[in-house]
Structures are given as structure tokens and as C-alpha cells.
Amino acid sequence: MPSKLADAFRSHPVDIQPKNLHDLKELPDSYQWSADQDRPEPEPAHHEPVPVIDLSDPNALEEIGHACTTWGVFQVVNHGVPAAVLDRMEDVAKSFFSLPAHQKLKAARSPDGISGYGLARISSFFPKLMWSEGFTMVGSPLEHFHTIWPHHYTRFCDSVEEYDKQMQNLAQTLMWLMLGSLGITKEDLNWANNNSNSTTTNPRAAIQLNHYPACPDPDRAMGLAPHTDSTLVTILHQSNTSGLQVLRAGGGTAGWVTVPPIRGGLVVHIGDLLHILSNGLCPSVVHRAVVNRDRNRISIAYLHGPPSNVRISPVQKLVGPSQPQMYRAVTWTEYLGTKAKHFDKALSSVRLCAAAEAKDHNNNNNNNGVQVG
Numbered sequence: 174m175p176s177k178l179a180d181a182f183r184s185h186p187v188d189i190q191p192k193n194l195h196d197l198k199e200l201p202d203s204y205q206w207s208a209d210q211d212r213p214e215p216e217p218a219h220h221e222p223v224p225v226i227d228l229s230d231p232n233a234l235e236e237i238g239h240a241c242t243t244w245g246v247f248q249v250v251n252h253g254v255p256a257a258v259l260d261r262m263e264d265v266a267k268s269f270f271s272l273p274a275h276q277k278l279k280a281a282r283s284p285d286g287i288s289g290y291g292l293a294r295i296s297s298f299f300p301k302l303m304w305s306e307g308f309t310m311v312g313s314p315l316e317h318f319h320t321i322w323p324h325h326y327t328r329f330c331d332s333v334e335e336y337d338k339q340m341q342n343l344a345q346t347l348m349w350l351m352l353g354s355l356g357i358t359k360e361d362l363n364w365a366n367n368n369s370n371s372t373t374t375n376p377r378a379a380i381q382l383n384h385y386p387a388c389p390d391p392d393r394a395m396g397l398a399p400h401t402d403s404t405l406v407t408i409l410h411q412s413n414t415s416g417l418q419v420l421r422a423g424g425g426t427a428g429w430v431t432v433p434p435i436r437g438g439l440v441v442h443i444g445d446l447l448h449i450l451s452n453g454l455c456p457s458v459v460h461r462a463v464v465n466r467d468r469n470r471i472s473i474a475y476l477h478g479p480p481s482n483v484r485i486s487p488v489q490k491l492v493g494p495s496q497p498q499m500y501r502a503v504t505w506t507e508y509l510g511t512k513a514k515h516f517d518k519a520l521s522s523v524r525l526c527a528a529a530e531a532k533d534h535n536n537n538n539n540n541n542g543v544q545v546g
């Protein structure tokens with residue numbers, strides 16, 4: 174098993190080249206999703222909105238606990254990350270995606286690599302292509318940026334570094350709030366207390382830039398197919414154009430719910446590793462991105478995971494006679510490899526006990542048959 178994050182996909186190369194989607198007047202057949210392939214359908218008229226939590230509110234802990242155990246997603250405001258830092262990062266993404274195709278391809282991700290420009294890796298699990306392009310950064314983007322912008326790379330690198338620092342702090346804060354709401358303290362998780370800041374040699378995060386160009390036939394296209402993130406938590410900044418939808422499971426209100434962009438707000442997704450850590454108490458949210466006719470959309474995902482040598486398993490405090498341990502221990506790199514191989518079956522492939530069948534949200538009957546991974 175590879176131990177470095179950058180090696181996670183060595184055994185599962187994906188070689189699908191991005192195509193230039195700008196200026197296409199019609200949706201090519203290879204991008205036309207049918208209804209049984211989760212083509213975006215209208216949102217249910219009455220549904221609860223995704224919770225918006227003010228981190229400066231004294232009730233924030235309680236609200237986070239509720240959002241984590243029910244939705245697996247929430248938005249945060251008053252989170253302390255300056256709007257200018259978000260704006261500068263959005264500028265990096267816009268500057269990159271507006272480059273001509275041949276320039277972007279200078280930073281192409283290799284088929285078995287993790288960093289660089291390309292289509293979402295999950296494309297290989299679907300018969301149709303997604304209407305998007307992405308750029309993934311694990312560790313410093315310096316090499317790629319130097320190639321693309323020989324004269325301006327320092328400015329762009331600085332914006333990424335600043336964003337990374339702010340997001341790392343916020344991710345830690347959110348993790349402790351989420352775990353705190355489940356009664357987990359720092360004493361229960363030894364690895365999480367080690368705050369050695371060796372992020373360049375031992376990345377605990379990836380930054381994923383996504384671009385969804387305006388689309389001539391948005392109702393038949395898919396920006397990013399339904400999936401769960403292979404992280405502890407993901408913090409998502411979306412530009413002022415909506416597109417993110419989360420799957421609300423359960424009862425009469427089941428369906429896709431749009432997460433409207435809030436100026437300065439950030440979306441927090443629970444990832445599969447936090448689902449494992451919480452012994453299934455917190456669902457990792459199934460989400461997707463839809464596209465629209467007139468506007469380009471940018472999103473920036475900060476994918477936060479554990480240090481690469483740490484094996485994530487259910488916290489012992491959450492395991493007992495009535496709550497058997499649901500998952501075996503996995504490192505982040507191992508889990509990424511498992512996801513690259515099994516996609517929507519990745520969580521069940523690390524599951525230990527039958528009780529998990531009933532509890533695991535990804536296996537319930539209300540998920541409308543979508544692919545989760």
C-alpha cells in the first residue's frame with residue numbers, strides 16, 4: 174500500500190483528457206445524461222434549507238451537532254476567514270481556467286497522479302462526461318504555477334499559501350466542534366493533538382479548484398456527478414453562482430436540495446473518514462454540482478484529512494455493546510486508493526459488521542439509487 178498521498182492513485186490510473194467546452198453551441202451526445210443516470214431534476218418544492226450556522230453564536234456547538242448527525246452538511250458564517258482571502262483564491266481559479274487550453278494542459282495531471290489539471294477522477298465510473306474541469310493541488314503548486322505563469326507565479330502561490338493556512342485553522346476548529354458535539358475530547362484522539370506544521374512534507378489537505386462553464390443545455394448535463402468526499406471534512410467556497418446540491422435522505426422530503434451561495438459563507442461537508450471516525454453517527458453527505466446556461470461557476474474545495482501515517486478508525490468512546498465498531502482502520506491514502514477502485518462501494522468495503530448495514534446512510538433506501546462514493 175502506498176503511504177504518500179501523492180501515490181494514492183498509482184494502481185488506478187485515469188486517462189480522460191479535458192475538452193474545451195467554451196463556445197460549444199450544442200451539448201455533444203457524450204455529455205447528455207439521461208434521467209436514469211441522475212440527470213438533474215427539479216428540486217422538491219418544500220424542503221428544509223441546509224442549516225446556516227453562525228460560529229460566533231453561543232448555540233453553535235449544539236447546532237453543529239444537529240447538522241452533523243442529520244444532514245452531514247451545513248454552511249458557516251462568521252468563521253474568521255477574511256473575505257479578501259477567499260476573493261484572492263477565487264482570482265487564482267478564474268485566472269487559471271480562463272487560460273487557453275494548451276496552457277492549462279501544461280499543468281495536466283498525469284493519469285496516476287493526484288496534482289494538476291484534468292477531469293474529475295470519478296469520471297471513469299460514469300458512461301457520460303461531466304461539464305467541468307478541475308485543478309488539484311496537494312502540497313505546493315509552485316512547479317505548476319511556474320510553468321504556467323513564469324512572471325507572476327509568486328503572487329498566485331502566495332494566495333494559495335494564505336488560503337491553505339486559513340483553511341487549515343478553520344478545518345481544525347470545525348473538527349473539534351463536530352467531535353465536541355459528540356462528546357469527543359482531545360484526550361480521545363492522540364493523533365489530532367500533534368500540531369506539527371509540516372504540511373509541505375506531510376500534506377493534510379488538498380485544494381480542488383472546479384470550473385463549470387456556462388452550458389447550452391444545462392438540464393441534460395451534469396457538472397459533477399453525485400459522490401461523497403473521501404475526507405474528514407471538506408470546506409467549500411462557491412462563487413456567487415449556485416450549483417451545489419446535496420441529497421436529503423428520508424421520508425417525504427427526500428431529494429436534492431440546492432445550497433445557495435452566501436457572500437463570505439462557506440459550506441462544510443462531512444467526508445467518509447469522519448463518518449468512519451464517528452462510527453457511523455455522522456453521515457458523509459452525497460452531493461453533486463449542476464450547471465447553468467448563462468454563467469460560469471467556480472468552486473474551491475479544501476479537502477481536509479488526517480496526517481498520512483494515521484489510521485482512522487471509530488473513536489473508542491463511540492463503540493460499545495449496542496454500537497459495535499462499524500469500520501476497520503484505514504489511512505487517508507489507503508482510503509483514496511479504495512475509493513479509486515470501488516467508488517460508491519468504498520465505505521462498505523471497509524465495513525466490519527452487519528449492524529452497519531442498517532446504520533450506514535449510504536446504504537439506505539432513500540438515496541434514490543444515486544451513486545455514492
Ligand SMILES: O=C(O)CCC(=O)C(=O)O
Nearest residue numbers: 381383416417462472474
Ligand atoms: O462545485 C461544487 O459545488 C462541488 C465540488 C465538489 O463536490 C468537490 O470538489 O468535491
Ligand SMILES: [Fe+2]
Nearest residue numbers: 400401402460
Ligand atoms: Fe465533493
